[in-house]
Amino acid sequence: MSQSQALVIDEIMEKCKQEEKWNNEWIGWPKDGSLETQFYQPVLVLVNYVIQQCNRTSGKFARTAVVHANCCPIQNRICAVARKSDIVLVDCSNVQRREGEPVVRWSDIHVVGEIKRTDKNDNVNTDLELAGYVREIFGNQPTRRFVFGFTICGASIRIWLFDRSGGIGSHAFSIHKDPKMFIRVITEFATMGDSQLGYDPSVLVYPFSIGRMDFKKDMHSVSEGQSGTTAESKIERFVLVKKIFYRAVICGRATVCWKAHRLDEDGKELMDKAYIIKDSWRSTLRDYTEGDLLKKATIALKDTVNSRVTKYYYHEDVTIFPISDPAVYQQSQGSKIVDDTFECIRKKLFLSLDDNGRVDSEFHANNPAGNPDCEIHEPLQSCSIGSTSSAVNVNNIPLKKPEYRIHTRLVTSTYGKPIYHFNDHLELLVAFRDTIKGHRNLYQIARILHRDISLYNILIGDDGRGFIIDLDYAIDTGSCQEKNKVQGHRTGTLPFMAIDILLQQSAHGFQHDLESFFYVLCWICCEFEGPCGTPRDKGCERKNLIAWATGLPENIGFMKLGMMQQFDYVMDTFSPYFKSFHHFMRKLHKMMFTAGRIKHDISYEKILKVFQDEIKRRDDENLPTNFGDLGIGT
Template structure:
């Protein structure tokens, strides 16, 4: 005898169904007539102990919890009563088979009970990271950006042993040429290097340092050109600290930098796309800290990443007084060399600046897999065993961040098929995550609707290996052996000791210390990892190619098209859920429309997870677009499909506030602070928007653009569905899908409401 049969026999329903049959008979004329919610309320058996102990075979929890969800579903307008006929037949039968009643109850509730949510455990959910890429419709004012950028960069590793060798070893002939230049600099009656560099301004104010730096780099450039007269690299030092660089959202100025030299272009027309190596100057060595020089340089590196869609990493330098560091920014964060005094380690300074002038694009961080032929950019992939060229036509999406997935998308076409539109997507993923290309292929093969269709995917190869940060970009450097900055008093003592040696001609051993920085003594304290057993994070570059091309949903030609596109998106999300995938990143960038074909679809399964996953991936963190995150997600609830459905509401609300006809951005609004607020404050702000209907209508009247004012009644109806009685839903409800789609499509039968 099965355990379930024994449980039912030991806990008979008995007379518990008499009231159900009586109510049923009073309401129904025949056994096949659908029953009303009142009868089902009795059927829930609130007082029957077995419903609270009999475990469901088809979902987590007990049958009682599923019955209570069934009651909630019955109360909705579109409930199909045919679902419960078999259960009602068993319940009202004069010859009741109680085991059959419980089995039918489980069968019925399984149809309306959503897939099980992961338990609220830190093992189930990867923590969210707040990065500058989560900004939408932002002015990017420095007072907002700096704090988030500091969080984004996290714990910076400085004084990483072997840094110079790792990033400069590819520059052929660099060491020999640097030695030659430095030897020449120490010769003659008026040497360039004696007692430090000639002309170095000891007060180290910015204008004087820039003037000196321009002169010394000019001499280096002339030397480099004579040494390599046929070099294709044409570079110069940009020295315009008071002139904004073109290409920024907010006004950004650059102290100094190595840039492409474009004939006929003045320094006043410099653009971030021309910047090869940004630099930051400070007059005082004590400014060699996170909150000062390092963060400023990080701000510049972010602008370089944004403006150059084929950049894998960005090198830079800081010069605080005469104390110099070389930096590398990549999708994991920032690392830096040991500091050195340019007036003491003159050879190191020569190698650094000459290296910047001589490096090829690959060594500077540009992507060699993106090539050019006849002024057209392309990549090559191996598909179905054959090489195939994919031409990149234009950038669709470029992230505004340093750290993270850094998803970049291009409109593309396969060679020989100009009529075929594709989308090429690249992102830097934690290797622990599911491969997005595999998920998309599975979704396409299973016929998931309203989700971008699969064409190809691969892990990008670089020098014969997977292109990752730890192995390829950072050349295997062990950042755990890096160091934290020394206390200020120790730094001053070191500089005094350094100054006492300034002016002494370097010995061969001093030269060796420059060429092999691993051998140099350290005066800083080692970085202690948060967990010695936890491996340092890594990211790998993955490429996905999609068959569907579209514009962002906020570019819809009319409010009606916007609503229809959102409905398609909700249906696509449900289709993914039925396949066993939860999207988890609904935003204005992940909903696309193709008005020519009359379609709309979801993209970006980077953060999607399989519903049966019982543990977190092991990835160090995940990001989302905060303006669209559900209130519960901000409060660290385990992510469910209900959070994604709420995100659809916030997408519509945000578009109505920020966009006019054809996706015209009206600029910053009162909601800009949603990009920067802490999670709990942002959750409270969102509650304040939706909790009271009269207040919501007032806010909509004040904030919705004229283009979307006609949508206010409909958006309010959607608010009621997503937030019944002005409160966020605590229980999952699959029927919310159909309710939202019905509201979004209601204008199709009554377009006059949009007039």
């Protein structure tokens, strides 16, 4: 903590004494064990008071105010459960009034808090309640890199930081025994800049759009057929038009895809060509990035007419200045660093779990003096909610060591709509046929195995033709090291994973991806009313395949095995729109499966012939073939 900040905190502390907010304890703070509702107003009043004094004392503008959220609705939730946090910090300008009560949106919340009546509630269940609120924030703020939160249990407070590796929490401390630390936490939250609060500084403000991204790109693009690069580079600017996909999670890749247009040198938006910009947080355990593999595939398939694989344009690991004011850091000859959850966000905190799920951490690097980004991290030294293989259970809740992740960005030059937004039977069948061809090209020519065929990884271009995307879980089959590394790992999206992979009875091969294509088509026939992505009415009486999406992988594997042995049972769940698919699906199933399992002699050619025969039956003669010249998708 800097000397100037310490002076501000001392001055606020003195003001609290003078105005009878403090007298050996915080005056008016409910006793431990009081009703939870009795805490709301005292917490609200005290935190707002500290923020006001920070405004007057520090010379900084405290840009956040506190809203007592439990008394007001929070708009735009993403989860099925209507969550209402106890305390949130938001910009004053974003607090609306409805019948005299404050109303905020999840998209405007900077910091979130949970209040409990006693320090006995300072446990994993409370931590997970807070995590539920954070998921809502991430879900409404796709450019958020991390989120701060806090829990107040009686007079005990614990600070949390949530990022794409999970959550880490501080040691709990008493607001009565350490009032200056309490003041410091509130003033830090109130005066942080956007990047210090976790907003992505690489997404720049641009009028009438979501934002702008700039890339320093080689002059010779791989998508233009160039396999080499030159020393010359230029800045290319893209404007984000709309969000087309987002996986709203705390811990994981948190993939978000944007439709984007390039800007010319004069700043004019080039609307004749659409791109997809994909942001995700890849695991540091992967040797190959999606960008590396897609670049390899685009080069390998550059002479393949209609490759049916999305085309590489650019990729990078996102870099940012480590503090919110780039000018200050540049003056000290600082440079950008890679945006990751370990070094950039967590400041090299090392965590280790004990048998109770509460963990200790150590700093293995000193924070730069006067760096405001680092100061709030000093108390972050105990709890973890994360994800890797090493875990303990607390009250039957798994707590895991964090898997560290790197913020990565990929630009592709082909744009389309999801497969389930097909226009008619024919377009659906053609898109599947095309994408299976794309998978064959990836595997046989580029020597890349996809390993994650799902509802979200098949797109339809503006010309009505299908293509395959998303190489996040793909492997280079020419790399022995990569193949050995993934042996025994289950990979894919749960409802669409092959039976042998779910049961861990086989290494992942191309035939398992072909099996996944079959399950995606079954899912569309069962879960959608018809064209244009219209889902089945939840209230209609029907059997469905939702059970494929929940539970243990082994249980899902045995369930699928039984259903593939009695496939007519699955077809009974098809929506009426797909009644004409029964004969085709029965024929496809018979060709692919024996005794409920994928046949060993399955081939691309056999599957493609079944699709082609059905397409011909529906008269495919006039389909366009200009896949390489996609316009703006719909």
